[in-house]
Amino acid sequence: MASVLTSSTLPYRASEAWIYDTVIAPAVAELRGAAEADFVTALPAGARVLEVGSGGGQLAVDLARRRPDVTVTGVDLSPAQVARARRRAATFADRVEFVTGSALELPVEDGRYDAVVSVASIKHWPDPLAGLRECARALRPGGALLVVEADRGCVLDDARRFVARWRMPAALRPVALVLFRTYVAGQGLDLDDARRLLAALPVVDAVAERVPGTPGLLLRGRRA
Ligand SMILES: C[S@@+](CC[C@H](N)C(=O)[O-])C[C@H]1O[C@@H](n2cnc3c(N)ncnc32)[C@H](O)[C@@H]1O
Incomplete structure (x- = not known):
């Protein structure tokens, strides 16, 4: 039966959403935290934030907790995740709020958001550039874009440390490491992809960089 492992553009089923949330998301939270720190504090007062590929809602809840003035809309392809x-x-x-929808056709108005963020989702989008153009469309001029994804060029030690934080028995980690390197980082972006994607977007102050000590990289910029 097809699953998100064998076909990465399929929506997560309820069982996959549960496994991701329980086993992997706690490790992703750490990667997200490292990438997000400046993003959260730089949000203007009363900001409207759009999260694309919002998964189990961890980031949206974290944002709402840390910034009582902001509103968050999460969009995810998977009804089970929503x-x-x-x-x-x-x-x-x-x-x-959370709505079911695709990054490739975001169900949102042009220029509505002060910030758009996406974590660990872009590798699933059938056309990453089309999805990023949708993210840019949703941003007001000057609005902030932040995308975090597994780094296809990550070093083994960073991947090992990341997998060590998955909630599973230690004996399973070697298998998890292979799965991570093949299906997660293996389908992620590398720095060249990230720079190429940013160059094709209507953004200024574009930066693509690795998140130190993690197998992740980030793309950021501001809507021109
Ligand atoms: C690895 S999970 C990451 C979830 C969450 N952002 C996190 O950091 O824990 C990837 C999420 O992207 C969603 N997704 C996959 N393809 C998508 C698409 N084309 N449009 C919107 N969301 C998508 C999946 O349903 C899944 O919830």
Whole structure:
């Protein structure tokens, strides 16, 4: 049966959403935290934030907690992920919403958001550049774009450290490392991809860089 492992553009099924949330998302949180620190503090007062590929809603909840003035819209291809995110964010329902939709056709108005963020999702998009153009379309002029993804060129030690934080018995880590390098980082971006993608977007102050000590990289810029 097809799964997100064998076909990375499929929506996560409920079982895959559960496995991702339980086993892997805690490690991703650390990667996200390193990449996000400046992004969160730089959000203007009352900012509207769009998260693309919002998964189980961890980032949206974290943002809502850290910034009581912001509103967050999460978009995810998987109805199972959207349901999971809504449950997680129930106490912030007045400021955090989730909708089912594709990065390639974001169900949002042009220029509505002060910031667009996406973590560990772009590798699943059938056309990453088209998705990023949609992210740029959703941003107001000067709005911030932040994309975090696994680095196809990551070093083995960073991948090992990352997998060591997955919630699973240590004996399974060698298998997890192979899975991570093949299906996660292996389908992620490298720095050249990231620079090429940014160069094709209507953004200024574009930066593509590795997140030190992690197998991740980030792309950021501001809507021209
Ligand atoms: C690896 S998970 C990351 C979830 C979350 N951002 C996190 O950091 O924990 C990837 C997410 O991207 C979503 N996704 C995959 N393809 C997508 C697309 N074309 N448009 C929107 N979301 C997509 C998946 O359903 C999944 O929830």
